[in-house]
Amino acid sequence: MIFEKFSINFDKKKRSKNQIKFLIFHYTGMQSEIESLKRLCNPKSKVSCHYFIGFSGKITRLVPDEFSAWHAGKSNWKNINLLNRYSIGIELANPGHQFGYRKFKKSQINSLKKISKLLIKKYKISKTNIVGHSDVAPLRKKDPGEKFPWKSLASSNVGLWHKLKDRELKKRRKNKINNREKKFFFKYIRKIGYKINYNVKKTVYQKRVTQAFQRRFRPESISGIIDQECLLIAKNLAFLIKNKT
């Protein structure tokens, strides 16, 4: 069941069904669920989303799918800019890194799986177009963060995950990579969809985009340092995308 509440923070021009190509997940980054909802509906905040999932798993629609809600801001994925126009934004209540980031509730994730599956089917959204806010805006954003259960979502066919076994990975976490491998890492993650276009200092950007990758695909350590485990995961994902498996 989906509840309705109205936010005015969206583009008034309607979009067609086939313009919707992405799902973008967020956390609210606020302690109070009610305050989060108020903010997402307040014209002064200029932010919103399509669906809001509270701590209990209750889903509230704030903006109808046929309008672009204001949730992603300056963003890029697979060389496409400003993703609001092409995406559905889903916010999950969570205090976020600033106010005591915590595990998402099971009920929230169950609701998220349900609504995502409906949307994937309705708009034929590809696995590789299901992303977190930090994936599409790695310089500015950390949400939904490393506690977001991407692996569990992928096991329900929501989003992408690698096909490597734990034992193939863990021992490699501390192993460094060389410059050649570093180049490959960026080549792979570009294939996944990350923007590798340095409009800020290269080392700063590389660290942030690596952290975004780690939050998403290697949440056990968000070091910003590329190690052999990251390289292996990125390579496997690029391979899966290439072979559409």
Ligand SMILES: [Zn+2]
């Ligand atoms: Zn966000």
